Amino acid sequence: MTNRGPFLEGLNWAEVYQLPILFVCEDNRISATTPTPAMTAGAGAFARAKSMGIPSEHVDGNDVEAVDAAAQKMLADIRAGGGPRFLHAVTYRFKGHVSVDPGTYRDPKEVEAALLKDPMIVARAKLTALGVTAADIAAVDAEVKAEIDAALQTAEAAPWPVVADAYEDIMTTGAGVWL
Amino acid sequence: MTVSKMTYAEAACAALREAMQADANVIALGEDLGRGGVFGQYRGLQAEFGGDRIIDTPISESNIMGSAVGMALAGVRPIVEMRVIDFALCAIDEIVNQAAKNRFMFGGQGRVPLVARMPIGIWSASAAQHSQSLEAWFAHIPGLVVATPATPQDNYGLLKSSMESGDPVIYMEHKELWGTQGDVDTAIAVPLGVGKKLADGNDLTIVTWSRGVGICQQALENKAFGAIKPDVIDLRTIWPWDRAMVMESAARTGRLLVMHEAVQVAGFGAEIAASAAEQTGCKVKRLGSPRIPVGYAQVLENESRLSVDKLIASTEALLKQ
Numbered sequence: 304m305t306n307r308g309p310f311l312e313g314l315n316w317a318e319v320y321q322l323p324i325l326f327v328c329e330d331n332r333i334s335a336t337t338p339t340p341a342m343t344a345g346a347g348a349f350a351r352a353k354s355m356g357i358p359s360e361h362v363d364g365n366d367v368e369a370v371d372a373a374a375q376k377m378l379a380d381i382r383a384g385g386g387p388r389f390l391h392a393v394t395y396r397f398k399g400h401v402s403v404d405p406g407t408y409r410d411p412k413e414v415e416a417a418l419l420k421d422p423m424i425v426a427r428a429k430l431t432a433l434g435v436t437a438a439d440i441a442a443v444d445a446e447v448k449a450e451i452d453a454a455l456q457t458a459e460a461a462p463w464p465v466v467a468d469a470y471e472d473i474m475t476t477g478a479g480v481w482l
Numbered sequence: 483m484t485v486s487k488m489t490y491a492e493a494a495c496a497a498l499r500e501a502m503q504a505d506a507n508v509i510a511l512g513e514d515l516g517r518g519g520v521f522g523q524y525r526g527l528q529a530e531f532g533g534d535r536i537i538d539t540p541i542s543e544s545n546i547m548g549s550a551v552g553m554a555l556a557g558v559r560p561i562v563e564m565r566v567i568d569f570a571l572c573a574i575d576e577i578v579n580q581a582a583k584n585r586f587m588f589g590g591q592g593r594v595p596l597v598a599r600m601p602i603g604i605w606s607a608s609a610a611q612h613s614q615s616l617e618a619w620f621a622h623i624p625g626l627v628v629a630t631p632a633t634p635q636d637n638y639g640l641l642k643s644s645m646e647s648g649d650p651v652i653y654m655e656h657k658e659l660w661g662t663q664g665d666v667d668t669a670i671a672v673p674l675g676v677g678k679k680l681a682d683g684n685d686l687t688i689v690t691w692s693r694g695v696g697i698c699q700q701a702l703e704n705k706a707f708g709a710i711k712p713d714v715i716d717l718r719t720i721w722p723w724d725r726a727m728v729m730e731s732a733a734r735t736g737r738l739l740v741m742h743e744a745v746q747v748a749g750f751g752a753e754i755a756a757s758a759a760e761q762t763g764c765k766v767k768r769l770g771s772p773r774i775p776v777g778y779a780q781v782l783e784n785e786s787r788l789s790v791d792k793l794i795a796s797t798e799a800l801l802k803q
Contacts, residue, residue, distance in 0.1 A: 304541065306540035306541050306542050307541060307542055307543075307544075307572070308542070308544060308545075334513070334514075334540065334541050335513060335514055335520075335541070336514045336517055336520075337513065337514050337516065337517070337538055341538070342538065342539070342540040342541070343540065408517050463779055463780075463781055464777070464779045464781055464782055465781065466781060466782075466785060468777070468779075468781075468782060469772075469774055469777050469781070469782040469785040469786075470772075470774055470785075473774055473775065480773075481772035481773050481774060482746055482747065482772055482773070
């Protein structure tokens with residue numbers, strides 16, 4: 304999306320009006336099914352923001368701490384009235400573009416290598432190095448998994464929509480006339 | 483031997499391949515074309531013709547369309563891929579104000595012979611922003627041709643005719659038809675503006691196109707019409723549309739049903755119904771989607787879909803009028 308006009312228009316407005324916006328670009332390095340670098344001139348989204356005078360940073364998006372540190376600093380600057388900031392976090396898309404896309408157009412070796420840098424793995428290694436025990440990490444994992452499982456169960460137990468729902472939340476004025 | 487079995491996607495690919503082999507000025511541009519397009523409709527073409535003729539572009543619909551207009555003015559014959567019609571809306575100025583108007587604005591000195599492919603229609607669980615059928619929008623714009631192939635044969639033939647037309651063509655393949663198989667005779671020309679009879683009868687006229695064609699065929703095969711004998715027309719091209727075929731039929735049967743997957747309100751069916759009523763005095767009825775966004779869940783999606791049951795109910799209602 305950072306190759307589309309509205310992105311550049313949005314950056315321009317943010318700087319012109321000094322809007323308190325933190326732009327976060329989660330760069331998964333693929334444009335639907337085509338690698339982004341081949342489709343992008345220059346250094347990418349953060350450089351475009353910088354060219355408009357917006358302070359911008361390019362960070363390792365797989366490093367939770369790096370993203371957090373950069374975001375904290377930028378948020379403070381924005382809250383202090385500094386105008387917009389741009390945070391470009393480079394990561395990877397581990398799956399396809401949509402649920403039905405197995406992503407077979409990518410080299411499996413590239414995906415395998417990327418998976419080793421999964422932000423969860425990186426964060427786990429950092430925590431371990433800082434002395435957090437395996438048991439404590441496992442407890443967080445279990446808590447998160449339980450939350451996800453519960454959400455999934457709720458979704459699966461929920462009833463399907465009924466026909467009348469097809470006519471809900473469309474508009475108020477003139478509602479009830481569909482043909 | 484000019485006949486072979488092809489899918490709807492393969493038929494379009496074959497038509498494009500032949501045009502590219504015959505004319506070095508024919509090129510295609512759009513997102514993800516190198517790997518064959520979103521639906522495989524460009525499969526193998528970049529390997530055969532190279533990246534300079536099957537051009538991968540950034541995600542920039544307005545610029546894809548704008549550059550194609552420029553290419554066409556300069557003598558190139560671009561095929562423009564918009565992925566789905568819903569995304570083509572990002573390029574609406576380039577289509578409506580540039581592609582459609584340049585010939586007129588330049589007093590005939592500029593021509594924009596491009597084919598803009600923008601797949602339409604409901605494709606299971608694609609929801610409100612990837613399922614629209616907007617043929618009526620483009621039928622409303624002077625300068626544009628609008629084609630809606632329903633079969634592999636017509637996708638082959640209409641794409642060829644569109645590329646040869648010299649005009650900007652809005653080419654609308656239906657997303658649910660890509661895998662449909664059928665015989666394709668590459669010797670058959672399918673001119674723009676010529677409909678096709680699917681059944682002959684005198685009880686009523688049914689006009690449809692795109693996904694509606696399969697619904698009619700299903701109804702005919704299942705003998706769902708019972709004793710009713712409909713005259714069934716696949717319009718194939720929305721603009722220009724085959725008035726002669728429709729009027730001959732409507733004048734003879736006295737009843738016209740127009741069916742399309744697009745929203746019924748202000749749909750192209752209204753244009754056909756009004757024209758037929760004006761010219762022949764026939765009774766008319768329309769069958770289209772209610773004016774609701776296409777839902778994601780099956781039960782919601784079905785409300786927007788055509789079906790044999792809806793077709794038969796509308797047929798019977800028209801016969802009672």
